[in-house]
Amino acid sequence: MSREIKLSTPLQEEDVLHLRTGDKVLLSGHIYTARDAAHKRLLQDLDQGIEPPFNLQGAVVYYVGPTPAPPGRVIGSAGPTTSSRMDAYTPRMHQLGVRATIGKGRRSQEVRRVLQEQKAVYLGATGGAGALLSRCITGSWVLAFEELGTEAIRELEVLDFPLLVVNDAFGGELYVTAGR
Amino acid sequence: MRSIDAREVTRQVSQMVVEANMVLPGDVSTALEKAWENEDNPSGREILGQLLENARLAREMSLPLCQDTGLAVFFVELGQECRLRGDLYQAVNAGVSRGYEEGFLRKSVCNPLSRKNTGDNTPAVIHLDLVPGDRLKIRFMPKGGGSENMSGLAMLTPSQGLEGVKEFVLQRVAGAGPNPCPPGIIGIGIGGSFDQAPLLAKKALFRPLDDIHPEQEVRDLEAELFEAVNALGIGPMGMGGRTTCLGVKIQAAPCHIASLPVAVNIQCHAARHKEVSL
Numbered sequence: 001m002s003r004e005i006k007l008s009t010p011l012q013e014e015d016v017l018h019l020r021t022g023d024k025v026l027l028s029g030h031i032y033t034a035r036d037a038a039h040k041r042l043l044q045d046l047d048q049g050i051e052p053p054f055n056l057q058g059a060v061v062y063y064v065g066p067t068p069a070p071p072g073r074v075i076g077s078a079g080p081t082t083s084s085r086m087d088a089y090t091p092r093m094h095q096l097g098v099r100a101t102i103g104k105g106r107r108s109q110e111v112r113r114v115l116q117e118q119k120a121v122y123l124g125a126t127g128g129a130g131a132l133l134s135r136c137i138t139g140s141w142v143l144a145f146e147e148l149g150t151e152a153i154r155e156l157e158v159l160d161f162p163l164l165v166v167n168d169a170f171g172g173e174l175y176v177t178a179g180r
Numbered sequence: 181m182r183s184i185d186a187r188e189v190t191r192q193v194s195q196m197v198v199e200a201n202m203v204l205p206g207d208v209s210t211a212l213e214k215a216w217e218n219e220d221n222p223s224g225r226e227i228l229g230q231l232l233e234n235a236r237l238a239r240e241m242s243l244p245l246c247q248d249t250g251l252a253v254f255f256v257e258l259g260q261e262c263r264l265r266g267d268l269y270q271a272v273n274a275g276v277s278r279g280y281e282e283g284f285l286r287k288s289v290c291n292p293l294s295r296k297n298t299g300d301n302t303p304a305v306i307h308l309d310l311v312p313g314d315r316l317k318i319r320f321m322p323k324g325g326g327s328e329n330m331s332g333l334a335m336l337t338p339s340q341g342l343e344g345v346k347e348f349v350l351q352r353v354a355g356a357g358p359n360p361c362p363p364g365i366i367g368i369g370i371g372g373s374f375d376q377a378p379l380l381a382k383k384a385l386f387r388p389l390d391d392i393h394p395e396q397e398v399r400d401l402e403a404e405l406f407e408a409v410n411a412l413g414i415g416p417m418g419m420g421g422r423t424t425c426l427g428v429k430i431q432a433a434p435c436h437i438a439s440l441p442v443a444v445n446i447q448c449h450a451a452r453h454k455e456v457s458l
């Protein structure tokens with residue numbers, strides 16, 4: 001039977017060490033959005049000595065490019081995008097202090113290794129459930145790269161955002177490997 | 181000769197792109213409900229429940245089902261006795277631009293080299309067929325990147341035959357695993373040329389899930405692959421279970437005696453499409 005664990009950001013090392021693949025997580029607090037273009041820019045900026053737009057220590061990064069907020073809502077549809085496209089950037093993000101990433105789909109072996117090394121986790125949100133997930137987002141602010149449109153870095157305030165631990169800090173893997 | 185004003189095309193397109201993104205087609209929601217009833221893996225079943233709930237909320241809140249509101253793909257059938265006053269391609273693109281802006285949809289189209297966003301989700305991909313009659317039929321599908329990225333083409337040889345086709349399809353679906361948001365629809369194009377096979381695969385995705393292919397041989401292959409894909413056990417969002425796809429749709433066309441092209445176009449569970457006839 002899988003456990004249901006409530007967590008708040010920023011995440012501490014103990015929070016992560018407590019999690020196991022298959023656990024359900026209800027996450028509250030502040031998380032940061034970034035997709036391909038934002039990762040590239042953030043890390044390039046860092047190399048130039050430019051501070052990242054949010055504190056990476058204990059941060060949770062959500063791979064999402066939301067739809068624009070219609071009037072009266074803080075955000076539009078906001079489900080996860082395919083995480084593997086960020087695999088090239090993820091090890092460095094964890095080395096810089098990021099404790100968890102949120103997305104959908106499988107991660108590379110290298111990312112899974114770094115999760116163990118850096119004591120971090122990869123959390124899965126239900127892909128294509130953008131309307132459902134948007135109800136757990138209570139605030140949204142653009143922090144950087146506004147010109148990237150949907151790919152800008154946003155700070156999101158979330159309440160009981162439903163997640164599953166896909167890869168824990170001990171080498172666990174949730175996804176079924178098809179028999180081929 | 182019947183004539184249609186291009187502005188009417190723009191108006192219809194601007195509405196259909198918004199509706200298609202917010203309302204899951206009936207055949208897809210029926211298939212998801214059936215899958216939910218039959219799924220015995222608890223995690224997989226929970227995901228299916230979330231997808232049904234998501235579809236209900238999207239409709240009620242007028243929010244897109246998925247934040248990836250896609251690259252706009254159109255199949256347009258223009259009757260030979262129908263004359264369009266104005267430019268069809270311009271009219272469709274103007275409808276996409278307006279609909280994506282007014283409907284608060286995501287603009288997900290960029291220059292492939294500079295990666296700069298075009299800003300209004302144009303240009304759309306527009307396939308035009310000339311057909312008998314005096315009607316103009318427009319079919320639209322917002323195609324998400326996650327599932328499109330998992331699609332593929334193989335130029336098989338005749339000796340690899342049907343076995344090779346099946347193997348390629350299963351390899352693609354198994355390799356894609358959770359990434360293309362299963363359970364979706366597997367569109368397959370067999371035959372034709374290098375360029376035609378993927379187009380057949382995409383066209384296959386427009387067939388309603390409950391339609392029956394007129395050719396027995398194709399029908400049998402669809403049924404066999406449907407069983408085989410679901411036997412992979414990937415399950416909803418890769419959580420395991422018997423629901424890896426909601427349907428397998430195949431379109432075939434004659435090919436060169438030396439070749440056997442096969443294309444697999446994977447569609448996620450957000451299988452949005454809509455059509456209007458003018």
Ligand code: SF4
Nearest residue numbers: 128246324326361448
């Ligand atoms: S694959 Fe489909 S359901 Fe999944 S995120 Fe992309 S468009 Fe949405």
